Amino acid sequence: MKKIAFHLNCLCQGGAERVVSNLANRFAQEDVKVYVATEWYDENEFELDERVTRVHVGLRDEDQNKSRVTKFLLRVKYLKEFVKEYKPDVLVAFAHRANYRALMAAGNSNIPVVISVRINPIGYYDAFSDKIQIKWLFPKAAGCVFQTQEQKDFFKPYLQDNSEIIMNPINSKYFEVQRSSEPEKCVVNHARLVDFKNHPMLVRAFLKVHAKHPDYQLKIYGPDSFDGTKEILEKLISDNKAEAYIHLMGGCDKLEVEIPKAEVYAYSSDYEGMPNSLLEAMAMGMPVVATDCPCGGPKAVIRDGENGFLIPVRDEEALADRICRLIEDKHLASRMGREASKIKELASTEAIFIKWRDYLEKITDKNNR
Numbered sequence: 001m002k003k004i005a006f007h008l009n010c011l012c013q014g015g016a017e018r019v020v021s022n023l024a025n026r027f028a029q030e031d032v033k034v035y036v037a038t039e040w041y042d043e044n045e046f047e048l049d050e051r052v053t054r055v056h057v058g059l060r061d062e063d064q065n066k067s068r069v070t071k072f073l074l075r076v077k078y079l080k081e082f083v084k085e086y087k088p089d090v091l092v093a094f095a096h097r098a099n100y101r102a103l104m105a106a107g108n109s110n111i112p113v114v115i116s117v118r119i120n121p122i123g124y125y126d127a128f129s130d131k132i133q134i135k136w137l138f139p140k141a142a143g144c145v146f147q148t149q150e151q152k153d154f155f156k157p158y159l160q161d162n163s164e165i166i167m168n169p170i171n172s173k174y175f176e177v178q179r180s181s182e183p184e185k186c187v188v189n190h191a192r193l194v195d196f197k198n199h200p201m202l203v204r205a206f207l208k209v210h211a212k213h214p215d216y217q218l219k220i221y222g223p224d225s226f227d228g229t230k231e232i233l234e235k236l237i238s239d240n241k242a243e244a245y246i247h248l249m250g251g252c253d254k255l256e257v258e259i260p261k262a263e264v265y266a267y268s269s270d271y272e273g274m275p276n277s278l279l280e281a282m283a284m285g286m287p288v289v290a291t292d293c294p295c296g297g298p299k300a301v302i303r304d305g306e307n308g309f310l311i312p313v314r315d316e317e318a319l320a321d322r323i324c325r326l327i328e329d330k331h332l333a334s335r336m337g338r339e340a341s342k343i344k345e346l347a348s349t350e351a352i353f354i355k356w357r358d359y360l361e362k363i364t365d366k367n368n369r
Contacts, residue, residue: 006034006091007094010042020046035088058075103137113140114142120151141159143363168352169351187217191267192225194225202319205320208317264287265287269290287332289308291314
């Protein structure tokens, strides 16, 4: 495999974008020619190695006033032109619509397409239009990478048979932190402020924690997604006069410094793929409480009661209870944190890169026979 291309919407600060940037940079270090084909540029993006070639395959200025159908066809056309010009040995698509575009763009070419499912298929791959596109396009895929077994089980055997389950890699900087023996009296979370992360439940649960432990604070790190979640949280905090002990910290580029200062880490998502934030917290040795959300990401890495707590989705009573248990039982919290940090044995950048490299080489070797 001499040339590889990744296709996704952009390189903004999200989970799939982080994985692609890490993989692209690591493949470049192996002297593989790497292309990253994106639909648009964002103000706050992950950095690419200078050896990686970024190519714009999205809409152009003159396309903005065209119809929705025309725009869709143009996106496919521009990606098809990219594939024809650069001729990668494999095209790897990340996320929902990018999967469809890549399979359409590769068409009848001899270039294998590997798709990647990054979210709960229920709600994202089960609409009527998705069922049509999946039936038409997914049999053309040379392979698929899932993050969890639940994702894989959703799809037909033909896709499962050529698939691989690969976790997200964790940046090595999160393995190198030293937690204080006397952490701050603080519960912490870091995730983009977006509806499905269900930060309002976390805030409501912490109000119960604070009633029992009034000297504790909650700090939520993460950028605004501008979907209204931040405003909901601000009103919830204001209505409960909690400004002194519940803080929206915004984005932070020193999470490896700030997160380990806290005593407990809480994660409240309604659904996820494989949550990078949770993996990072575990890598930093944080005792964690997380929802057992579909499609099975937290459950894949947390053994309930051993290296963290799993609670039912949207169960704020259970979330408050487990946070209190970790606050009140320092020995339990310390033990869970040590066990959580062992995640690095499974999800280091190098370990995940090797899995991706071996899988893609298998796909390209099969295609060349």
